Amino acid sequence: MVNKKIRGRKGVSEMLSYVLLISLGLFMAVALYSSLKLIANVKPVTSCEDGVSLTIIEYECAIDSFRVTLKNNGRFNVDGFMIRVSNNPDRVPITPLSVKGSLDGSNQGSYSFSPNLSPDGVSIIEFGNLGIPDSDFEILSLRIQPFIKSESGKANIVCENAVINQKINNCKIK
Known part of the structure; x- marks a missing residue:
């Protein structure tokens, strides 16, 4: 059983x-x-709108400065831009410039518009020789990349589709 x-x-x-x-x-x-x-905290990547665009109207070289005139020909406000130069026209510019009058170089390579540059707005910015590595630097290539501020205002969102690459002639900064 x-x-x-x-x-x-x-x-x-x-x-x-x-x-x-x-x-x-x-x-x-x-x-x-x-x-x-x-x-894997998956959040959508924040990026610039397709209508963000800056144009170089003119540039001017002096002994100790570089002045650039920019126009916002896009559809949105631009909060600022990053600027890099090179003394070799065949290489991507990596040397940052500082705004003229900046003593500490804390914002080296970047400039924020105050107030924002609105569509069809024009701005003249003068950069000094603080970020230049040697005393006889010839700028042959210029790269400008606009950015917008994030919604929180703490971070810059770089516009990868609106990069300006410009060849420069006869521009020595000492």
Whole structure:
């Protein structure tokens, strides 16, 4: 009689092991999904609108400064731009310029318009020789990349589709 009871429970033990195996698999899947959701904080990438655009109207070189006149020919306000120069026209400019009169060079390579440069607005900015590596630097290439402020106002969102690359002639800064 005892033998009969044991034979009747063989299927229950096997079914219980399958239930435990499936529930363990589901638990692992939920744990993995929630941990990946926490780690990979997926937010949409914030970028510039397609209508952001600056144009170089003119530039002027002096002994100790470089002046550039920019026009916003886009459809949106521009908060500022990043500026880099190079003494080699075949290389991407990487040398930042500082605004003339800046003593500490804290905003080297970047300029913020105050107030924002509105569409069809024109601004003249003068840069000094603070970021120039040597005393006889000839600017042969210029790169300007506009940016807008994030909604919080803490970060600059660089406009990658609105970069200006300009070849420059006879511009020595000492």
